[in-house]
Amino acid sequence: xxxxxxxxxxxxxxxxxxxxxxxxxxxxxxxxxxxxxxxxxxxxxxxxxxxxxxxxxxxxxxxxxxxxxxxxxxxxxxxxxxxxxxxxxxxxxxxxxxxxxxxxxxxxxxxxxxxxxxxxxxxxxxxxxxxxxxxxxxxxxxxxxxxxxxxxxxxxxxxxxxxxxxxxxxxxxxxxxxxxxxxxxxxxxxxxxxxxxxxxxxxxxxxxxxxxxxxxxxxxxxxxxxxxxxxxxxxxxxxxxxxxxxxxxxxxxxxxxxxxxxxxxxxxxxxxxxxxxxxxxxxxxxxxxxxxxxxxxxxxxxxxxxxxxxxxxxxxxxxxxxxxxxxxxxxxxxxxxxxxxxxxxxxxxxxxxxxxxxxxxxxxxxxxxxxxxxxxxxxxxxxxxxxxxxxxxxxxxxxxxxxxxxxxxxxxxxxxxxxxxxxxxxxxxxxxxxxx
Amino acid sequence: xxxxxxxxxxxxxxxxxxxxxxxxxxxxxxxxxxxxxxxxxxxxxxxxxxxxxxxxxxxxxxxxxxxxxxxxxx
Numbered sequence: 001x002x003x004x005x006x007x008x009x010x011x012x013x014x015x016x017x018x019x020x021x022x023x024x025x026x027x028x029x030x031x032x033x034x035x036x037x038x039x040x041x042x043x044x045x046x047x048x049x050x051x052x053x054x055x056x057x058x059x060x061x062x063x064x065x066x067x068x069x070x071x072x073x074x075x076x077x078x079x080x081x082x083x084x085x086x087x088x089x090x091x092x093x094x095x096x097x098x099x100x101x102x103x104x105x106x107x108x109x110x111x112x113x114x115x116x117x118x119x120x121x122x123x124x125x126x127x128x129x130x131x132x133x134x135x136x137x138x139x140x141x142x143x144x145x146x147x148x149x150x151x152x153x154x155x156x157x158x159x160x161x162x163x164x165x166x167x168x169x170x171x172x173x174x175x176x177x178x179x180x181x182x183x184x185x186x187x188x189x190x191x192x193x194x195x196x197x198x199x200x201x202x203x204x205x206x207x208x209x210x211x212x213x214x215x216x217x218x219x220x221x222x223x224x225x226x227x228x229x230x231x232x233x234x235x236x237x238x239x240x241x242x243x244x245x246x247x248x249x250x251x252x253x254x255x256x257x258x259x260x261x262x263x264x265x266x267x268x269x270x271x272x273x274x275x276x277x278x279x280x281x282x283x284x285x286x287x288x289x290x291x292x293x294x295x296x297x298x299x300x301x302x303x304x305x306x307x308x309x310x311x312x313x314x315x316x317x318x319x320x321x322x323x324x325x326x327x328x329x330x331x332x333x334x335x336x337x338x339x340x341x342x343x344x345x346x347x348x349x350x351x352x353x354x355x356x357x358x359x360x361x362x363x364x365x366x367x368x369x370x371x372x373x374x375x376x377x378x379x380x381x382x383x384x385x386x387x388x389x390x391x392x393x394x395x396x397x398x399x400x401x402x403x404x405x406x407x408x409x410x411x412x413x414x415x416x417x418x419x420x421x422x423x424x425x426x427x428x429x430x431x432x433x434x435x436x
Numbered sequence: 437x438x439x440x441x442x443x444x445x446x447x448x449x450x451x452x453x454x455x456x457x458x459x460x461x462x463x464x465x466x467x468x469x470x471x472x473x474x475x476x477x478x479x480x481x482x483x484x485x486x487x488x489x490x491x492x493x494x495x496x497x498x499x500x501x502x503x504x505x506x507x508x509x510x
Contacts, residue, residue: 216471
Protein backbone atom coordinates (compact mmCIF):
# COMPACT_ATOMS: atom_id res chain seq x y z
CA UNK A 1 0.00 0.00 0.00
CA UNK A 2 2.85 2.36 0.91
CA UNK A 3 4.60 2.07 -2.45
CA UNK A 4 1.33 2.87 -4.25
CA UNK A 5 0.91 5.95 -2.07
CA UNK A 6 4.49 7.06 -2.72
CA UNK A 7 4.17 6.60 -6.47
CA UNK A 8 0.89 8.48 -6.47
CA UNK A 9 2.43 11.27 -4.36
CA UNK A 10 5.22 11.70 -6.89
CA UNK A 11 2.92 11.83 -9.93
CA UNK A 12 0.52 14.10 -8.08
CA UNK A 13 3.35 16.45 -7.10
CA UNK A 14 4.32 16.69 -10.79
CA UNK A 15 0.68 17.37 -11.71
CA UNK A 16 0.32 20.19 -9.18
CA UNK A 17 3.39 22.07 -10.34
CA UNK A 18 2.28 21.71 -13.96
CA UNK A 19 -1.20 23.00 -13.10
CA UNK A 20 0.31 25.82 -11.08
CA UNK A 21 2.62 26.71 -13.99
CA UNK A 22 -0.36 26.83 -16.35
CA UNK A 23 -2.11 29.37 -14.09
CA UNK A 24 1.08 31.38 -13.92
CA UNK A 25 1.45 31.34 -17.70
CA UNK A 26 -2.15 32.52 -18.16
CA UNK A 27 -1.54 35.34 -15.72
CA UNK A 28 1.65 36.40 -17.48
CA UNK A 29 0.07 36.60 -20.94
CA UNK A 30 -2.78 38.63 -19.48
CA UNK A 31 -0.34 41.16 -18.02
CA UNK A 32 1.72 41.14 -21.21
CA UNK A 33 -1.32 41.83 -23.41
CA UNK A 34 -3.27 44.34 -21.39
CA UNK A 35 -0.76 46.11 -19.17
CA UNK A 36 2.18 45.70 -21.52
CA UNK A 37 4.47 44.09 -18.94
CA UNK A 38 7.26 41.80 -20.03
CA UNK A 39 6.26 38.08 -19.93
CA UNK A 40 9.09 37.07 -17.61
CA UNK A 41 8.62 40.05 -15.31
CA UNK A 42 4.89 39.21 -14.97
CA UNK A 43 5.73 35.63 -14.04
CA UNK A 44 8.17 36.63 -11.30
CA UNK A 45 5.90 39.32 -9.83
CA UNK A 46 2.84 37.02 -9.73
CA UNK A 47 4.86 34.12 -8.33
CA UNK A 48 6.25 36.36 -5.57
CA UNK A 49 2.78 37.55 -4.49
CA UNK A 50 1.45 33.97 -4.27
CA UNK A 51 4.59 32.84 -2.44
CA UNK A 52 4.21 35.57 0.18
CA UNK A 53 0.60 34.85 1.05
CA UNK A 54 1.07 31.08 1.18
CA UNK A 55 4.20 31.40 3.33
CA UNK A 56 2.42 33.72 5.74
CA UNK A 57 -0.93 31.95 5.95
CA UNK A 58 -0.54 28.40 4.60
CA UNK A 59 -3.59 26.39 3.54
CA UNK A 60 -5.98 28.62 5.52
CA UNK A 61 -4.90 31.70 3.58
CA UNK A 62 -5.16 29.80 0.29
CA UNK A 63 -8.74 28.66 1.03
CA UNK A 64 -9.65 32.11 2.46
CA UNK A 65 -8.40 33.80 -0.70
CA UNK A 66 -10.13 31.25 -2.93
CA UNK A 67 -13.53 32.21 -1.51
CA UNK A 68 -12.92 35.94 -1.94
CA UNK A 69 -11.46 35.36 -5.41
CA UNK A 70 -14.46 33.24 -6.42
CA UNK A 71 -16.89 36.13 -5.85
CA UNK A 72 -14.51 38.53 -7.54
CA UNK A 73 -14.24 36.29 -10.60
CA UNK A 74 -17.99 35.83 -10.95
CA UNK A 75 -18.92 39.47 -10.37
CA UNK A 76 -15.95 40.80 -12.34
CA UNK A 77 -16.56 38.72 -15.49
CA UNK A 78 -20.38 38.47 -15.47
CA UNK A 79 -20.89 42.06 -16.80
CA UNK A 80 -18.63 41.15 -19.74
CA UNK A 81 -21.09 38.45 -20.78
CA UNK A 82 -24.02 40.90 -20.61
CA UNK A 83 -22.17 43.59 -22.56
CA UNK A 84 -20.85 41.07 -25.09
CA UNK A 85 -24.27 39.53 -25.61
CA UNK A 86 -25.81 42.94 -26.19
CA UNK A 87 -23.11 43.94 -28.69
CA UNK A 88 -23.45 40.61 -30.50
CA UNK A 89 -27.20 41.19 -30.97
CA UNK A 90 -28.46 39.01 -28.13
CA UNK A 91 -29.37 35.37 -28.53
CA UNK A 92 -30.56 35.93 -32.11
CA UNK A 93 -27.24 37.55 -32.99
CA UNK A 94 -25.38 34.54 -31.61
CA UNK A 95 -27.63 32.06 -33.47
CA UNK A 96 -27.18 33.93 -36.76
CA UNK A 97 -23.44 34.49 -36.54
CA UNK A 98 -22.03 31.35 -34.94
CA UNK A 99 -21.69 28.05 -36.73
CA UNK A 100 -24.49 25.71 -35.56
CA UNK A 101 -22.07 22.93 -34.50
CA UNK A 102 -20.44 25.26 -31.99
CA UNK A 103 -23.74 25.84 -30.17
CA UNK A 104 -24.41 22.22 -29.19
CA UNK A 105 -22.94 19.76 -26.72
CA UNK A 106 -23.63 16.45 -28.38
CA UNK A 107 -24.38 17.07 -32.07
CA UNK A 108 -21.68 15.89 -34.45
CA UNK A 109 -20.22 13.50 -31.90
CA UNK A 110 -20.54 10.55 -34.30
CA UNK A 111 -17.13 11.46 -35.77
CA UNK A 112 -14.35 13.83 -34.63
CA UNK A 113 -14.45 15.59 -38.00
CA UNK A 114 -18.08 16.62 -37.42
CA UNK A 115 -17.63 18.76 -34.30
CA UNK A 116 -15.36 21.70 -33.49
CA UNK A 117 -13.73 20.00 -30.50
CA UNK A 118 -12.51 17.17 -32.73
CA UNK A 119 -13.72 14.44 -30.34
CA UNK A 120 -15.95 11.39 -30.76
CA UNK A 121 -18.81 10.25 -28.50
CA UNK A 122 -16.77 7.46 -26.86
CA UNK A 123 -13.90 9.66 -25.72
CA UNK A 124 -16.38 12.35 -24.63
CA UNK A 125 -18.55 9.98 -22.55
CA UNK A 126 -15.94 7.53 -21.29
CA UNK A 127 -12.75 9.63 -21.36
CA UNK A 128 -14.16 12.91 -20.07
CA UNK A 129 -17.56 12.06 -18.57
CA UNK A 130 -16.46 8.99 -16.65
CA UNK A 131 -12.68 8.77 -16.22
CA UNK A 132 -11.53 12.40 -16.03
CA UNK A 133 -14.67 13.77 -14.34
CA UNK A 134 -14.84 11.07 -11.67
CA UNK A 135 -11.06 11.20 -11.34
CA UNK A 136 -11.23 14.92 -10.64
CA UNK A 137 -14.15 14.88 -8.22
CA UNK A 138 -13.23 11.69 -6.32
CA UNK A 139 -9.44 11.44 -6.32
CA UNK A 140 -7.98 14.86 -7.01
CA UNK A 141 -6.26 15.93 -3.80
CA UNK A 142 -7.27 19.56 -4.34
CA UNK A 143 -10.94 18.61 -4.07
CA UNK A 144 -10.47 15.97 -1.36
CA UNK A 145 -8.27 18.33 0.70
CA UNK A 146 -11.11 20.89 0.94
CA UNK A 147 -13.46 18.18 2.19
CA UNK A 148 -10.90 17.03 4.76
CA UNK A 149 -10.81 20.40 6.55
CA UNK A 150 -14.59 20.38 7.08
CA UNK A 151 -16.04 19.97 10.59
CA UNK A 152 -17.87 16.64 10.21
CA UNK A 153 -18.66 13.81 7.79
CA UNK A 154 -21.86 15.44 6.59
CA UNK A 155 -20.05 18.67 5.68
CA UNK A 156 -17.29 16.70 3.98
CA UNK A 157 -19.88 14.90 1.83
CA UNK A 158 -21.61 18.15 0.98
CA UNK A 159 -18.35 19.90 -0.03
CA UNK A 160 -18.00 18.49 -3.58
CA UNK A 161 -21.76 18.57 -4.16
CA UNK A 162 -22.05 22.24 -3.23
CA UNK A 163 -18.90 22.94 -5.25
CA UNK A 164 -20.65 21.34 -8.24
CA UNK A 165 -23.34 24.06 -8.27
CA UNK A 166 -21.03 26.98 -9.21
CA UNK A 167 -19.16 24.56 -11.53
CA UNK A 168 -22.42 24.01 -13.43
CA UNK A 169 -22.95 27.76 -13.73
CA UNK A 170 -19.31 28.53 -14.61
CA UNK A 171 -19.75 27.92 -18.38
CA UNK A 172 -21.82 31.13 -18.42
CA UNK A 173 -18.67 33.12 -17.74
CA UNK A 174 -16.09 30.71 -19.15
CA UNK A 175 -17.61 29.23 -22.32
CA UNK A 176 -20.13 31.92 -23.29
CA UNK A 177 -17.43 34.59 -23.88
CA UNK A 178 -15.83 32.19 -26.38
CA UNK A 179 -19.11 31.93 -28.28
CA UNK A 180 -19.70 35.68 -28.05
CA UNK A 181 -16.32 36.44 -29.62
CA UNK A 182 -17.19 34.19 -32.58
CA UNK A 183 -20.39 36.19 -33.13
CA UNK A 184 -18.52 39.49 -32.80
CA UNK A 185 -15.82 38.38 -35.27
CA UNK A 186 -18.56 37.94 -37.89
CA UNK A 187 -20.02 41.40 -37.28
CA UNK A 188 -17.14 43.70 -36.37
CA UNK A 189 -13.42 44.09 -36.99
CA UNK A 190 -10.86 44.09 -34.18
CA UNK A 191 -12.07 40.91 -32.51
CA UNK A 192 -9.67 38.55 -34.33
CA UNK A 193 -7.62 36.42 -31.95
CA UNK A 194 -3.84 36.80 -32.24
CA UNK A 195 -1.54 33.97 -33.22
CA UNK A 196 0.91 32.39 -30.78
CA UNK A 197 4.62 31.66 -31.26
CA UNK A 198 3.77 28.51 -33.29
CA UNK A 199 1.54 30.45 -35.70
CA UNK A 200 -1.69 28.86 -34.38
CA UNK A 201 -4.73 30.85 -33.22
CA UNK A 202 -4.26 31.64 -29.55
CA UNK A 203 -7.61 30.78 -27.93
CA UNK A 204 -6.17 31.67 -24.53
CA UNK A 205 -6.51 35.33 -25.52
CA UNK A 206 -10.32 35.29 -25.74
CA UNK A 207 -11.07 36.79 -22.33
CA UNK A 208 -8.23 39.34 -22.31
CA UNK A 209 -9.27 40.53 -25.80
CA UNK A 210 -12.94 40.84 -24.83
CA UNK A 211 -12.01 42.68 -21.64
CA UNK A 212 -9.88 45.20 -23.47
CA UNK A 213 -12.48 45.77 -26.22
CA UNK A 214 -15.73 45.80 -24.25
CA UNK A 215 -14.96 47.10 -20.76
CA UNK A 216 -14.57 50.85 -20.21
CA UNK A 217 -11.88 52.06 -17.81
CA UNK A 218 -13.22 51.61 -14.32
CA UNK A 219 -14.85 48.19 -14.56
CA UNK A 220 -11.88 47.13 -16.74
CA UNK A 221 -9.74 47.31 -13.59
CA UNK A 222 -12.19 45.04 -11.75
CA UNK A 223 -12.30 42.58 -14.68
CA UNK A 224 -8.51 42.43 -14.83
CA UNK A 225 -8.31 41.94 -11.07
CA UNK A 226 -10.87 39.13 -11.37
CA UNK A 227 -8.77 37.31 -13.96
CA UNK A 228 -5.58 37.86 -11.98
CA UNK A 229 -7.40 36.56 -8.89
CA UNK A 230 -8.55 33.42 -10.68
CA UNK A 231 -5.06 32.58 -11.90
CA UNK A 232 -3.47 33.32 -8.53
CA UNK A 233 -6.10 31.21 -6.80
CA UNK A 234 -5.40 28.31 -9.22
CA UNK A 235 -1.71 28.62 -8.55
CA UNK A 236 -2.03 28.90 -4.76
CA UNK A 237 -4.25 25.83 -4.43
CA UNK A 238 -1.80 23.72 -6.42
CA UNK A 239 1.25 24.94 -4.54
CA UNK A 240 -0.40 24.27 -1.14
CA UNK A 241 -1.31 20.77 -2.34
CA UNK A 242 2.30 20.27 -3.54
CA UNK A 243 3.84 21.27 -0.22
CA UNK A 244 1.40 19.04 1.74
CA UNK A 245 2.07 16.00 -0.44
CA UNK A 246 5.83 16.55 -0.44
CA UNK A 247 6.07 17.14 3.32
CA UNK A 248 3.78 14.37 4.60
CA UNK A 249 3.70 11.71 1.89
CA UNK A 250 7.29 11.87 0.68
CA UNK A 251 9.54 13.64 3.20
CA UNK A 252 7.95 12.41 6.45
CA UNK A 253 7.28 8.90 5.11
CA UNK A 254 10.65 8.23 3.48
CA UNK A 255 13.32 10.79 4.33
CA UNK A 256 12.92 11.92 7.95
CA UNK A 257 10.27 10.02 9.92
CA UNK A 258 10.67 11.28 13.48
CA UNK A 259 11.36 15.00 13.27
CA UNK A 260 9.48 17.67 15.26
CA UNK A 261 6.36 19.43 13.96
CA UNK A 262 8.42 22.63 13.73
CA UNK A 263 10.88 20.87 11.42
CA UNK A 264 8.06 19.69 9.14
CA UNK A 265 6.68 23.22 9.10
CA UNK A 266 10.05 24.51 7.78
CA UNK A 267 10.16 21.68 5.23
CA UNK A 268 6.64 22.64 4.09
CA UNK A 269 7.73 26.26 3.65
CA UNK A 270 10.83 25.21 1.72
CA UNK A 271 8.61 22.99 -0.46
CA UNK A 272 6.42 26.02 -1.17
CA UNK A 273 9.43 27.96 -2.47
CA UNK A 274 10.60 25.00 -4.58
CA UNK A 275 7.04 24.43 -5.88
CA UNK A 276 6.82 28.07 -6.99
CA UNK A 277 10.20 27.86 -8.74
CA UNK A 278 9.20 24.69 -10.63
CA UNK A 279 5.88 26.36 -11.53
CA UNK A 280 7.83 29.20 -13.09
CA UNK A 281 9.69 26.68 -15.26
CA UNK A 282 6.48 24.90 -16.30
CA UNK A 283 4.89 28.25 -17.21
CA UNK A 284 7.41 28.42 -20.06
CA UNK A 285 6.39 24.87 -21.15
CA UNK A 286 2.73 25.98 -21.29
CA UNK A 287 3.77 28.71 -23.74
CA UNK A 288 4.01 26.06 -26.49
CA UNK A 289 0.31 25.07 -26.26
CA UNK A 290 -2.31 27.09 -28.17
CA UNK A 291 -4.98 26.00 -25.66
CA UNK A 292 -3.90 25.66 -22.05
CA UNK A 293 -7.03 23.57 -21.44
CA UNK A 294 -5.52 20.83 -23.64
CA UNK A 295 -2.34 20.81 -21.57
CA UNK A 296 -4.36 20.65 -18.35
CA UNK A 297 -6.44 17.71 -19.64
CA UNK A 298 -3.25 15.97 -20.74
CA UNK A 299 -1.71 16.33 -17.28
CA UNK A 300 -4.93 15.03 -15.67
CA UNK A 301 -5.04 12.05 -18.05
CA UNK A 302 -1.53 11.01 -16.94
CA UNK A 303 -2.24 11.27 -13.21
CA UNK A 304 -5.94 11.27 -12.32
CA UNK A 305 -7.14 8.67 -14.84
CA UNK A 306 -5.13 5.64 -13.63
CA UNK A 307 -5.51 6.78 -10.02
CA UNK A 308 -9.29 6.72 -10.37
CA UNK A 309 -9.12 3.04 -11.43
CA UNK A 310 -7.00 2.27 -8.34
CA UNK A 311 -9.45 4.09 -6.04
CA UNK A 312 -12.45 2.50 -7.72
CA UNK A 313 -11.19 -1.07 -7.27
CA UNK A 314 -9.69 -0.37 -3.84
CA UNK A 315 -12.97 1.03 -2.52
CA UNK A 316 -15.40 -1.42 -4.06
CA UNK A 317 -13.52 -4.72 -4.54
CA UNK A 318 -12.20 -6.25 -1.35
CA UNK A 319 -9.99 -8.65 -3.31
CA UNK A 320 -7.71 -5.76 -4.42
CA UNK A 321 -4.17 -6.19 -3.10
CA UNK A 322 -1.36 -3.72 -2.45
CA UNK A 323 0.76 -5.28 -5.23
CA UNK A 324 -2.15 -5.19 -7.65
CA UNK A 325 -2.77 -1.50 -6.92
CA UNK A 326 0.89 -0.56 -7.29
CA UNK A 327 1.57 -2.40 -10.55
CA UNK A 328 -1.79 -1.34 -11.93
CA UNK A 329 -1.07 2.32 -11.22
CA UNK A 330 2.43 2.02 -12.65
CA UNK A 331 1.15 0.29 -15.80
CA UNK A 332 -1.67 2.82 -16.22
CA UNK A 333 0.69 5.79 -15.98
CA UNK A 334 3.20 4.11 -18.31
CA UNK A 335 0.44 3.37 -20.85
CA UNK A 336 -0.55 7.05 -20.77
CA UNK A 337 3.05 8.05 -21.56
CA UNK A 338 3.37 5.42 -24.33
CA UNK A 339 0.06 6.49 -25.93
CA UNK A 340 1.22 10.10 -25.93
CA UNK A 341 4.54 9.04 -27.37
CA UNK A 342 2.96 7.06 -30.22
CA UNK A 343 0.21 9.49 -31.21
CA UNK A 344 0.11 13.11 -32.32
CA UNK A 345 -2.41 15.94 -32.18
CA UNK A 346 -1.85 19.52 -33.32
CA UNK A 347 1.88 18.83 -33.51
CA UNK A 348 2.12 17.54 -29.92
CA UNK A 349 3.18 14.02 -28.86
CA UNK A 350 4.67 11.38 -31.17
CA UNK A 351 8.05 11.33 -29.42
CA UNK A 352 8.23 7.50 -29.68
CA UNK A 353 6.82 7.04 -33.15
CA UNK A 354 3.75 7.74 -35.23
CA UNK A 355 0.84 5.29 -34.96
CA UNK A 356 -2.20 7.58 -35.02
CA UNK A 357 -3.07 11.24 -35.44
CA UNK A 358 -5.96 12.72 -33.44
CA UNK A 359 -8.19 15.50 -34.71
CA UNK A 360 -7.43 17.65 -31.65
CA UNK A 361 -5.36 17.82 -28.49
CA UNK A 362 -8.59 17.46 -26.52
CA UNK A 363 -9.38 14.18 -28.24
CA UNK A 364 -5.84 12.92 -27.61
CA UNK A 365 -6.07 13.74 -23.89
CA UNK A 366 -9.48 12.00 -23.53
CA UNK A 367 -8.19 8.87 -25.29
CA UNK A 368 -5.01 8.79 -23.20
CA UNK A 369 -7.20 9.00 -20.07
CA UNK A 370 -9.42 6.14 -21.32
CA UNK A 371 -6.43 3.89 -22.09
CA UNK A 372 -4.65 4.69 -18.81
CA UNK A 373 -7.82 3.87 -16.83
CA UNK A 374 -8.49 0.57 -18.63
CA UNK A 375 -4.85 -0.59 -18.39
CA UNK A 376 -4.68 0.25 -14.68
CA UNK A 377 -8.03 -1.44 -14.05
CA UNK A 378 -7.12 -4.68 -15.89
CA UNK A 379 -3.57 -4.95 -14.50
CA UNK A 380 -4.84 -4.34 -10.93
CA UNK A 381 -7.54 -7.01 -11.40
CA UNK A 382 -5.08 -9.56 -12.79
CA UNK A 383 -2.30 -9.08 -10.24
CA UNK A 384 -4.76 -8.89 -7.33
CA UNK A 385 -6.23 -12.23 -8.42
CA UNK A 386 -2.85 -13.92 -8.02
CA UNK A 387 -1.55 -12.20 -4.88
CA UNK A 388 -2.47 -12.59 -1.22
CA UNK A 389 -5.08 -10.17 0.04
CA UNK A 390 -5.56 -8.74 3.55
CA UNK A 391 -8.27 -10.16 5.79
CA UNK A 392 -11.59 -8.37 6.15
CA UNK A 393 -10.85 -6.87 9.58
CA UNK A 394 -7.88 -4.93 8.23
CA UNK A 395 -9.95 -3.55 5.36
CA UNK A 396 -12.75 -2.10 7.50
CA UNK A 397 -12.85 1.64 6.87
CA UNK A 398 -11.14 1.24 3.50
CA UNK A 399 -13.49 -0.99 1.48
CA UNK A 400 -17.09 0.23 1.18
CA UNK A 401 -18.77 -3.16 1.74
CA UNK A 402 -16.72 -3.83 4.90
CA UNK A 403 -17.21 -0.41 6.49
CA UNK A 404 -20.02 0.20 9.02
CA UNK A 405 -22.49 2.67 7.51
CA UNK A 406 -22.85 5.97 9.36
CA UNK A 407 -26.30 7.43 9.79
CA UNK A 408 -26.68 10.96 8.52
CA UNK A 409 -27.53 13.35 11.38
CA UNK A 410 -28.84 16.09 9.03
CA UNK A 411 -32.64 16.19 9.04
CA UNK A 412 -33.18 19.20 6.77
CA UNK A 413 -33.32 18.16 3.12
CA UNK A 414 -31.03 21.01 2.03
CA UNK A 415 -28.29 19.62 4.29
CA UNK A 416 -28.71 16.04 3.11
CA UNK A 417 -25.98 15.05 0.59
CA UNK A 418 -28.32 12.61 -1.16
CA UNK A 419 -30.95 15.23 -1.95
CA UNK A 420 -28.34 17.81 -2.89
CA UNK A 421 -26.68 15.27 -5.19
CA UNK A 422 -29.98 14.46 -6.88
CA UNK A 423 -30.67 18.17 -7.46
CA UNK A 424 -27.23 18.62 -9.04
CA UNK A 425 -27.80 15.56 -11.25
CA UNK A 426 -31.22 16.84 -12.35
CA UNK A 427 -29.78 20.28 -13.17
CA UNK A 428 -27.01 18.65 -15.23
CA UNK A 429 -29.54 16.55 -17.12
CA UNK A 430 -31.78 19.55 -17.88
CA UNK A 431 -28.82 21.60 -19.16
CA UNK A 432 -27.70 18.70 -21.38
CA UNK A 433 -31.18 18.49 -22.88
CA UNK A 434 -31.37 22.27 -23.45
CA UNK A 435 -27.95 22.44 -25.11
CA UNK A 436 -28.10 19.01 -26.79
CA UNK B 437 -9.46 40.68 14.78
CA UNK B 438 -12.31 38.15 14.85
CA UNK B 439 -14.27 40.40 12.50
CA UNK B 440 -11.40 40.58 10.01
CA UNK B 441 -11.29 36.78 9.88
CA UNK B 442 -15.00 36.61 9.07
CA UNK B 443 -14.97 36.16 5.31
CA UNK B 444 -18.51 37.49 4.88
CA UNK B 445 -17.46 40.76 6.51
CA UNK B 446 -14.29 41.07 4.39
CA UNK B 447 -16.13 40.24 1.15
CA UNK B 448 -18.92 42.66 2.08
CA UNK B 449 -16.51 45.53 2.78
CA UNK B 450 -14.53 44.83 -0.38
CA UNK B 451 -17.49 44.84 -2.74
CA UNK B 452 -19.17 47.81 -1.04
CA UNK B 453 -15.98 49.84 -1.42
CA UNK B 454 -15.36 48.82 -5.04
CA UNK B 455 -19.04 49.42 -5.85
CA UNK B 456 -18.96 52.94 -4.42
CA UNK B 457 -15.75 53.75 -6.31
CA UNK B 458 -17.31 52.52 -9.57
CA UNK B 459 -20.53 54.51 -9.02
CA UNK B 460 -18.51 57.62 -8.23
CA UNK B 461 -16.26 57.10 -11.26
CA UNK B 462 -19.33 56.54 -13.43
CA UNK B 463 -20.62 59.99 -12.52
CA UNK B 464 -17.35 61.91 -12.49
CA UNK B 465 -15.21 60.38 -15.26
CA UNK B 466 -16.70 62.35 -18.15
CA UNK B 467 -17.05 59.19 -20.25
CA UNK B 468 -19.85 58.86 -22.80
CA UNK B 469 -23.29 57.90 -21.45
CA UNK B 470 -23.02 54.22 -22.42
CA UNK B 471 -19.61 53.73 -20.86
CA UNK B 472 -20.41 55.55 -17.64
CA UNK B 473 -23.71 53.63 -17.37
CA UNK B 474 -21.72 50.36 -17.40
CA UNK B 475 -19.58 51.59 -14.50
CA UNK B 476 -22.59 52.92 -12.60
CA UNK B 477 -24.70 49.76 -12.94
CA UNK B 478 -21.80 47.46 -12.11
CA UNK B 479 -21.02 49.67 -9.11
CA UNK B 480 -24.62 49.50 -7.87
CA UNK B 481 -24.70 45.68 -8.17
CA UNK B 482 -21.34 45.36 -6.39
CA UNK B 483 -22.44 47.70 -3.59
CA UNK B 484 -25.73 45.84 -3.12
CA UNK B 485 -23.89 42.51 -2.97
CA UNK B 486 -21.49 44.00 -0.43
CA UNK B 487 -24.36 45.25 1.75
CA UNK B 488 -26.05 41.82 1.64
CA UNK B 489 -22.80 40.12 2.73
CA UNK B 490 -22.38 42.62 5.58
CA UNK B 491 -25.95 42.00 6.73
CA UNK B 492 -25.41 38.22 6.66
CA UNK B 493 -22.16 38.69 8.57
CA UNK B 494 -23.94 40.77 11.26
CA UNK B 495 -26.84 38.30 11.56
CA UNK B 496 -24.59 35.26 11.88
CA UNK B 497 -22.40 37.06 14.39
CA UNK B 498 -25.39 37.29 16.75
CA UNK B 499 -26.16 33.59 16.23
CA UNK B 500 -22.51 32.65 16.81
CA UNK B 501 -22.48 34.61 20.09
CA UNK B 502 -25.68 32.90 21.29
CA UNK B 503 -24.21 29.47 20.41
CA UNK B 504 -20.99 30.38 22.25
CA UNK B 505 -22.95 31.46 25.37
CA UNK B 506 -25.00 28.26 25.25
CA UNK B 507 -21.90 26.07 24.99
CA UNK B 508 -20.29 27.95 27.93
CA UNK B 509 -23.45 27.45 29.99
CA UNK B 510 -23.59 23.73 29.20
